[in-house]
Amino acid sequence: MRNCPSCGSDNWIKNGSIHNGKQKYQCKDCGRQFVDNPKNAPISSYTKELIDKLLLEKIPLAGIARVTGVSERWLQYYVTSLRAVHRITMLILPNHYFYRTTDYW
Numbered sequence: 378m379r380n381c382p383s384c385g386s387d388n389w390i391k392n393g394s395i396h397n398g399k400q401k402y403q404c405k406d407c408g409r410q411f412v413d414n415p416k417n418a419p420i421s422s423y424t425k426e427l428i429d430k431l432l433l434e435k436i437p438l439a440g441i442a443r444v445t446g447v448s449e450r451w452l453q454y455y456v457t458s459l460r461a462v463h464r465i466t467m468l469i470l471p472n473h474y475f476y477r478t479t480d481y482w
């Protein structure tokens with residue numbers, strides 16, 4: 378069973394085909410379109426770390442999506458889940474995340 382290359386979901390629908398006849402799919406969770414291709418991989422932790430840093434720089438989501446190659450819809454989904462994580466992080470370790478990550482640059 379294939380999974381969405383963006384979010385790993387297996388909740389997808391068939392969505393036509395591309396020029397060479399390969400089946401195209403669309404993820405119902407994040408909206409990402411993808412073809413049946415073994416090179417597709419979930420978004421790496423490196424990319425997610427990069428996104429975290431770009432978000433702290435207050436770069437618009439559209440810009441982050443262009444730089445990192447993820448879809449804006451996935452990014453929106455990711456940011457929403459990130460905010461939930463931050464609420465927990467800040468309760469346990471106040472200031473830790475925000476002060477430490479601003480030193481990266």
Ligand SMILES: [Zn+2]
Nearest residue numbers: 381384404407
């Ligand atoms: Zn997805």
